[in-house]
Amino acid sequence: MRALIVTTPVPTHFMPLVPLGWALRAAGHEVLVAGQPDIMTAVRSAGLGGVSVGDWFRVGERMRGALKDGERAIDAFGRPEPVTEFPQIWVDHSDSVLPDYLELARSFRPDVVVSDAIECNALILGGTLGIPVVQYRWGVDPLSGPLRAAARTALEDRCERLGLDGLPDPALLLDPCPPGLQLPGAEPGTPIRYVPYNGGGTTPPGLERAPRDGLRRVVVSLGVRTLALNGVPHVRRILHAFDGLDGTEALVTVEERYRDEIGPVPDQVRMIDPTPLNLLLRHCAAVVHHGGSGTAMTATSFGLPQLVLPQLADQFAHGDQLSAAGAAISLDTAADQDDPELLATSLKTLLTDDAPRESARRLARHMARMPSPTDVAADLARSV
Known part of the structure; x- marks a missing residue:
């Protein structure tokens, strides 16, 4: 089986998917990660093969640019309102990377696409290629369902141009939250154990022991x-x-x-x-x-x-x-x-x-x- 992993261009969005990528590799399946340059260091650190697609996204710079002088994130962003619209930044993101993702996917010919839970390009890839898409929640998830609903309107014409009736749903939504932690109104997901992986590195001297x-x-x-x-x-x-x-x-x-x-x-x-x-x-x-x-x-x-x-x-x-x-x-x-x-x-x-x-x-x-x-x-x- 060939698995194509596609994630939003933030390394911490990619890292929860790494243990599943390892498990697929250990079982003898072929795994390829596609993403923007922002995540490629994290891909290499995880020991998975990757293909860099498109330009840098630089989410940190975008967020800092949204702050006024002296303003803090909690003041500028704070507790979010319920999602009702698909942000224009993600519409533009789709326009910039989706053609290259499609070209890569048609060449790689995956049997399944795996993505984080807000990467709507993966759903378009799966629908266009006629293969299932598995989406993986990061944790407590107030975002993915409302964002997907909003994306159906925002990306409708793009889906139509590719012969899709609309933005497909994921075939499987994986949920690492233990019972009692997920939001009560969240879309039901299939449980998967969270395996901690926060990037490659070494333990500072002395900290491998109890204090x-x-x-x-x-x-x-x-x-x-x-x-x-x-x-x-x-x-x-x-x-x-x-x-x-x-x-x-x-x-x-x-x-x-x-x-x-x-x-x-x-x-x-x-x-x-x-x-x-x-x-x-x-x-x-x-x-x-x-x-x-x-x-x-x-x-x-x-x-x-x-x-x-x-x-x-x-x-x-x-x-x-x-x-x-x-x-x-x-x-x-x-x-x-x-x-x-x-x-x-x-x-x-x-x-x-x-x-x-x-x-x-x-x-x-x-x-x-x-x-x-x-x-x-x-x-x-x-x-x-």
């Missing part, structure tokens, strides 16, 4: 764009919330270029280079993060309570659902995220109360019982 003297280790991972989109003061406030939190060691992933501006931090805070999150959490007691799906799902798979500080898009949904499940505290306004006392109190609650820890472990147990990517790959091969 000394029974210290509670907390990892602060705010995503690849939080500093660029929210500025240093936001991150500095989070780090200073650890001041006076006895018996705690905070590991914070921060690029070297920001550290001088952040300035002195509490003694129990250690800044380290960006590191794949799955390499840091084995000896961890809690995670502080921005609500990104990869971070939220990885922390959930390790059974860890979470302090969620969402900034935009589906990050709020991850905070909401993890909080509703009892496994997290979500501070979803700029005022709350800037309140040092509230940050410190929330951290202390996650580290000392049994309820969040037990709820997080329950979610992890449910996740571990879901069908593995190997199982799903085998089912997929039998069905195409």
Whole structure:
């Protein structure tokens, strides 16, 4: 079987698909990833074959360009309104890459197309070639169903030109959320176990072991764009919330270029280079993060309570659902995220109360019982 993986041009949108790609490869199937240059480093790091299509998309630059001077992401974007229109940026994106995707697909002749859950080009590819499309949710999913509905109108004429009656639905929608975590109104999906993969890398020296003297280790991972989109003061406030939190060691992933501006931090805070999150959490007691799906799902798979500080898009949904499940505290306004006392109190609650820890472990147990990517790959091969 040949599988063509197509994703939106954001590396973190591609990474959840990697374990399924590995499972297909291990079963002897041919796997090829097609995407814009933005994801090619991530493709190579995952050990999968890829073809670069089109120009750079540079989502980070686009987001920074939308901010006014001094404006933060949570102020500019914040909790999103329900999706009713397919954004013009994705219509333009389809126009720019779909012809090349079609040419590549006709040459590669896949038996199945696999994509993330908002890549509508994959649905057009599958419909045009007459093959099934498998879409993979990143996690808690408020976006894919409404976006697909809006895309039917926005891309209708493009589908007609290719001989399609309209934008097809996916043949299979894979859902890595354990029972009780997905949004109640979300379209039902087929369960697949979330296998943590946050990119290639190595564990910093000493962090492969449990912290000394029974210290509670907390990892602060705010995503690849939080500093660029929210500025240093936001991150500095989070780090200073650890001041006076006895018996705690905070590991914070921060690029070297920001550290001088952040300035002195509490003694129990250690800044380290960006590191794949799955390499840091084995000896961890809690995670502080921005609500990104990869971070939220990885922390959930390790059974860890979470302090969620969402900034935009589906990050709020991850905070909401993890909080509703009892496994997290979500501070979803700029005022709350800037309140040092509230940050410190929330951290202390996650580290000392049994309820969040037990709820997080329950979610992890449910996740571990879901069908593995190997199982799903085998089912997929039998069905195409």
